[in-house]
Amino acid sequence: MPTLFSPLKLGSVTLPNRIGMAAMTRNRALPKKLTATELMVKYYLQRALGGPGIIVNEGTLVARAGTEWPQAPGIWNQEQIDGWKRVIEAVHTTDAKIYCQLWHPGRCSHPDAPEQIATGEPVYAPSAIAARTGEKFRFLPGNPGYVTPTEIEDPMTLIALFKQAAINAKEAGFDGVELHCANGYLIHQFLDVTSNHRTDKWGGSVENRARFGLEALKALIEVFGPDVGVKLSPASAYNDVAMPLEDTIETFNYFISEADKLGASYIALTRYVPFLDLFIDGKSRANHFDVISTFRPVIKNAKYFANGAFTAAEAEEFVAAGKVDAVFFALPWIANPDFAKRVQARLPVDAIPDTTKFYGNLPAEMGYTDTDLELGYTDYPSHGF
Template structure:
């Protein structure tokens, strides 16, 4: 595993290895405030050898997410909570980015934070996503028809403020969540974006929101800005025909390559993230590395999606990727980086009953209590 354990210049910082910890929603904040159990969770994994940690999706404003107790980064108390986490991670020698996140049409007006926000569910177009189950709303309420965003620059300004707050909290950079059917992805996909103004219609117009948001994040963070994309779609009712998908993401990545980002993460097709709607899968399975890496000649590519250690080494050693992001194995193995380096088995199975916590249950269960290997 020699290639995985070489340092890498990532924007303005150097990460100690190429094994990143992917953004993983865990529902452990105190309402929307990062807390002590979260600090312990991130510190464990920094000590365990994560070269770069990307936080769980962090909300830029109050939204009716299906994930209760997801953290935010729009107020002072949240900034202070995150500062304790970034300080702990930095003390280990690891680096940490904030993944900044807006749900768009997959919020719900009856979710507590959306009620507190006092605003409608916003999206590029007034088109409801299929599906929709919320952990704090009884039954399967489904998604609602959202209110079309009149002026998308208002949301771009919210992303910029989130980056300003992330910098105050001590994050090394920000990753724009452009994947999995959330707001940025909704602008990109022609099935969720039917606008006829400069923010919709053509490939160039549908890519405008992502590109303009990245440019305003660069105003705050310089080269320490990244984006996560899932071209194969599926999750949250996303997916265009294959050629349109390649044309859309090819154009987007060609333009992103001009911006000098620290990295782009491409999420590979995963059938687990491609639910059926009306008896049919929604996503478009294709090799995202093969299809899009040529558009990123000057931008580091990280690969995400069921990447095993041996494949990670092969991707990095052959130059197909600068690094990888791993998800579930970082949940179940707080010492994942150390295990990979020492050739230890990855033998902790996830406990799905505690994965996202539950009211009245010790938040450490299935979160900070996974066993480390004996070295």
């Protein structure tokens, strides 16, 4: 696969190939402190040794407020910075580069979440509109669903959190940062007309709904210069966001075009995948359209990354044809720590990993303890390159 394994200039660095490891929630950070652990160092090093051109770490919280996931890592204090330093030092012993995905879930939290309680703050969002899903609260009994959030009065206060997180990521040694604008989280909530009903400069028109994400992107670029990526999922209905197709194309055409002009190092678009769909009253909420080709003409300067259940052969085809510049893979990296090297050597890629062990919170009633966190995480074998 000569094209997939050709170098790629990305921002201020050159990647050895065009296979990326996408951000994946794994929930192994130290409880309460939400710092990276030695087990996480081992996990990222295993995959860095597996030959990716770039790794994007798991969604990393810019503030304690706003998490639907137990033990998701943060990057708002010195102890967390120091924890990530150990991860990055390990990754940098290989050829791989690593970006930090900066993330705020917005309305996708719950006031009874332990981390939310610790802040003494309400759940913030662009508008006081609840998402209609809520089965992912693994730390709460039953299925409480999302609550109606509090409309954030001054969104610039949240942008300040993203900028400080970028400053912290730079201190930790990350090669860049990725702004998480996808999957129904905070920035996606500002973009979407179903979750943003504001009548001020942060809502209404396409330009106003895009303002929050673009201001956040500007703040990150002030810190990292050309080494800032953007992740978007225009076809996704995850966490109850999905505009009519005409609004979707208009909104994302504008946002992508403006992000491209600002100097993003890459723009990563996730195509339709069933995992990111949402069915309400038996009907799919997602937009089923060709995301990759629709937005190709809009990207003039940034590198174009695709994501969404690609095979290696399909990735080679897309890159060779100039449809995209590179491809992010997610699930293959879980069960195949040496995924890129397997692809290059034309060795078989193992089956889909054990989904019951994705998120670390293994059920005590089944006999699991905290010492079992390596199961489905660092216990998958490498080929031995």
